[in-house]
Amino acid sequence: MNTGNTGLRAEIQQERPFGSLEQEVFLNLMRTAAALEHAFEDGLAPYGVTATQYNVLRILRGAGDGGLCRNEVNARMIAPVPDATRLLDRLEARGYVERHREADDRRFVRARISDAGLDLLERMERPVAELHEAHLGHLSASELRHLNTLLERARAAPG
Amino acid sequence: MNTGNTGLRAEIQQERPFGSLEQEVFLNLMRTAAALEHAFEDGLAPYGVTATQYNVLRILRGAGDGGLCRNEVNARMIAPVPDATRLLDRLEARGYVERHREADDRRFVRARISDAGLDLLERMERPVAELHEAHLGHLSASELRHLNTLLERARAAPG
DNA sequence: TGACAATATGTGTGATAACACGTAATATTC
DNA sequence: GAATATTACGTGTTATCACACATATTGTCA
Secondary structure, three states: OHHHHHHHHHHHHHHOOOOOHHHHHHHHHHHHHHHHHHHHHHHHHHHOOOHHHHHHHHHHHHHHHHOEEHHHHHHHOOOOOOOHHHHHHHHHHOOOEEEEEOOOOOOOEEEEEOHHHHHHHHHHHHHHHHHHHHHHOOOOHHHHHHHHHHHHHHHOOOO | OHHHHHHHHHHHHHHOOOOOHHHHHHHHHHHHHHHHHHHHHHHHHHHOOOHHHHHHHHHHHHHHHHOEEHHHHHHHOOOOOOOHHHHHHHHHHOOOEEEEEOOOOOOOEEEEEOHHHHHHHHHHHHHHHHHHHHHHOOOOHHHHHHHHHHHHHHHOOOO
């Protein structure tokens, strides 16, 4: 029996050391996020902005008149990108963002959302809400809250 | 009071027609998925493959000797890509995948995982399990199961 | 059998992402 | 106050993605 027990323990420790539950959650999370993101991008396409660009505009609107410098924008993004400069370049080229170098500390370039950007966000507000409703509205409020809690806990990995 | 009530209803119907709970879940999901994917990519980097490539190799291993044609691979991916051809090109160039055109129906190109690909997956198995454990192991089994259920339900959007 | 449609894959192109490195401005230290 | 470090941003380059279009093979129907 000792042998059997040892074999079992070996199997537990070596064959399935962590169980595949974590992997299942990982795959499920990637799949669900990819599906929702893709659907969201499709909904945003008519407005000519990507989800990332929309995210940046929302961040800049939230920052108000003061605006934000490049690194501050990046820090607040859903998924920080290593190339925030050219992301802001593109938004500036389309007239949604204005930039000017700070007089106090000339290293900073402050980015602010333009009137055109604010107008775009306003026009998108309702359609975006409808997108989210269409994609997640079949879950109950209780399920949504529970999902939020679990996702936050998942993100709070130790170390 | 009627006016007040009407105002409230108008606010409920127009200002916050769907509540922001769905949006909160969406943002949370994107954030958590991005963080986990980034951490996963970092863990995979030493092996020289991206998460997408790893996913394809797993799919091809699962398909066995028969292999799969391009569209079948794409259909099974976590996030289908529009350019599966060159994704498989790159894996073939590295020797992890072998392809040959089907004799029966010469439109098909069957992709199979090579011995080198199988070897790579075997070497990665343990480290990958440890990655998932490190990223999600702080959740209880019950939480993980619950999360799986909710994610599956979220993905099952109507229409 | 010959025209046409359907299927499966390949290719060309421009936009974007990721990474490393370069530059300018400010802070710090001695 | 001069050398060095730090901070914030920009640039160059390569690989990759995404989209539309092209090619090749097979099936269908008159």
